[in-house]
Amino acid sequence: xxxxxxxxxxxxxxxxxxxxxxxxxxxxxxxxxxxxxxxxxxxxxxxxxxxxxxxxxxxxxxxxxxxxxxxxxxxxxxxxxxxxxxxxxxxxxxxxxxxxxxxxxxxxxxxxxx
Amino acid sequence: xxxxxxxxxxxxxxxxxxxxxxxxxxxxxxxxxxxxxxxxxxxxxxxxxxxxxxxxxxxxxxxxxxxxxxxxxxxxxxxxxxxxxxxxxxxxxxxxxxxxxxxxxxxxxxxxxxxx
Numbered sequence: 001x002x003x004x005x006x007x008x009x010x011x012x013x014x015x016x017x018x019x020x021x022x023x024x025x026x027x028x029x030x031x032x033x034x035x036x037x038x039x040x041x042x043x044x045x046x047x048x049x050x051x052x053x054x055x056x057x058x059x060x061x062x063x064x065x066x067x068x069x070x071x072x073x074x075x076x077x078x079x080x081x082x083x084x085x086x087x088x089x090x091x092x093x094x095x096x097x098x099x100x101x102x103x104x105x106x107x108x109x110x111x112x113x114x
Numbered sequence: 115x116x117x118x119x120x121x122x123x124x125x126x127x128x129x130x131x132x133x134x135x136x137x138x139x140x141x142x143x144x145x146x147x148x149x150x151x152x153x154x155x156x157x158x159x160x161x162x163x164x165x166x167x168x169x170x171x172x173x174x175x176x177x178x179x180x181x182x183x184x185x186x187x188x189x190x191x192x193x194x195x196x197x198x199x200x201x202x203x204x205x206x207x208x209x210x211x212x213x214x215x216x217x218x219x220x221x222x223x224x225x226x227x228x229x230x
Binding site for chain 1: 118123147149151156157158159160161164166205209210211214215216217218219220221222223
């Protein structure tokens with residue numbers, strides 16, 4: 001089945017220690033998104049890639065970066081994680097952003113910052 | 115700015131009964147799209163149902179249906195014949211074009227528990 005895969009499902013890091021979360025997709029979608037979801041809150045869009053074009057949300061902290069080396073993979077880098085960055089990170093894909101396409105989500109990576 | 119409000123943080127329903135989850139939104143737009151997503155425990159979020167604002171007919175997907183009241187800016191989800199597998203977090207989402215790009219605005223979710 002075509003799907004969105006996130007690894008690892010759980011990640012523990014130390015305060016200030018860089019961490020990378022990964023996402024891969026077999027849907028061959030043009031767009032890949034990263035959302036941050038804190039407990040009992042709505043998912044918040046951090047940024048998205050349309051092919052190789054990176055689109056950052058205005059309120060996404062500089063501490064968060066992303067890379068998309070090819071169509072299938074996208075990475076979320078947190079350069080210096082703080083305690084407030086502990087959250088579930090969701091990756092999603094869609095075929096386009098120029099129409100109201102359904103987004104397909106991965107299972108998420110839960111990040112714990114010690 | 116658009117906002118999406120889900121006023122019921124938690125709900126429960128007996129198996130086989132019907133439950134309605136509420137969602138209201140605020141927008142001045144005329145063309146937009148509304149979605150309900152389901153996020154089961156420790157599993158990915160999946161689309162339950164979507165509604166185009168220009169369509170007057172309420173969307174239906176098997177046991178799931180919506181009551182879309184455009185004038186009232188209300189988009190409730192009705193789950194009929196509730197099943198244990200319906201236990202999940204449900205998110206209402208709004209989408210419109212912003213300078214040619216479509217993005218979701220999510221509500222804070224309703225946690226639904228189906229009781230045996």
